[in-house]
Amino acid sequence: MSDPRQGEAYTEYVAAELAEEHRRRDNLQGRSQWLVTSSAVLLTLMSGIAVFIQFSEPVAVPGWLRVGYVLALAALVAAVAFGIWAGRAYRYRVADGSTLALMLGEHWGDDHIDARNLVAKLRVAEIVSLRHGNNLMAKWTLAGQVAQLVFVVLFAVCALLTAAEATPNG
Numbered sequence: 001m002s003d004p005r006q007g008e009a010y011t012e013y014v015a016a017e018l019a020e021e022h023r024r025r026d027n028l029q030g031r032s033q034w035l036v037t038s039s040a041v042l043l044t045l046m047s048g049i050a051v052f053i054q055f056s057e058p059v060a061v062p063g064w065l066r067v068g069y070v071l072a073l074a075a076l077v078a079a080v081a082f083g084i085w086a087g088r089a090y091r092y093r094v095a096d097g098s099t100l101a102l103m104l105g106e107h108w109g110d111d112h113i114d115a116r117n118l119v120a121k122l123r124v125a126e127i128v129s130l131r132h133g134n135n136l137m138a139k140w141t142l143a144g145q146v147a148q149l150v151f152v153v154l155f156a157v158c159a160l161l162t163a164a165e166a167t168p169n170g
Contacts, residue, residue, distance in 0.1 A: 006113050011120045018123050021130040028086070028137040035083030035144045042151065043076055049159075062165055065158055072154035075147045082144030090133025095122045 053059070061069075099122070107118065 002113060004112060007116050007120065011116050011123075014120050014123045014127070018127050018130075021127055021134060024134050025130060025137070028134055028141060032083050032087035032137065032141050032144070035141060035148065036080055036087065039076055039079045039083060039144075039148055039151075042148070043080075046073070046076070046155065059162070061162055065162055065165065068154055068158040068161075072151050072158060075151040075154060079144045079147035079151060082140050082147055086137050086140030086144060090136060091129070092133050093125050093129035095126075 103115075103118070107115065110118070
């Protein structure tokens with residue numbers, strides 16, 4: 001006769017792993033949304049600075065510095081794109097309707113150990129697919145954060161060099 005608690009430790013662990021992957025997904029979605037929002041704020045700031053400079057004393061910016069500004073803007077646009085891509089809905093596997101119906105139909109009479117095993121298998125399949133999507137989301141979020149850092153560094157360096165190299169037009 002088998003122990004009625006057979007497999008409980010495994011199913012508890014699997015349930016905890018599933019909950020953790022869902023928390024991880026929620027965290028990554030929040031980070032990707034933050035990436036888009038903060039990049040939009042930086043874009044607004046960059047635009048504001050450009051408008052301010054336009055109405056201040058005209059300054060000749062060397063062509064090589066203009067390239068730096070364009071690259072900074074491209075990095076910022078990439079950060080937004082990566083953030084949006086990271087935040088998209090990734091598919092993950094859950095028990096379909098027919099499987100759920102089988103649980104309530106022909107599997108209804110299964111003993112507790114067999115039922116626990118079936119549920120654990122379904123949860124493991126969900127964890128594997130959810131983890132795959134989470135890993136992709138993490139990679140795209142990291143790429144966006146790197147692009148955002150590249151923007152900040154390029155823009156700051158270009159702004160400092162512009163201030164140092166600028167000669168008033170006139």
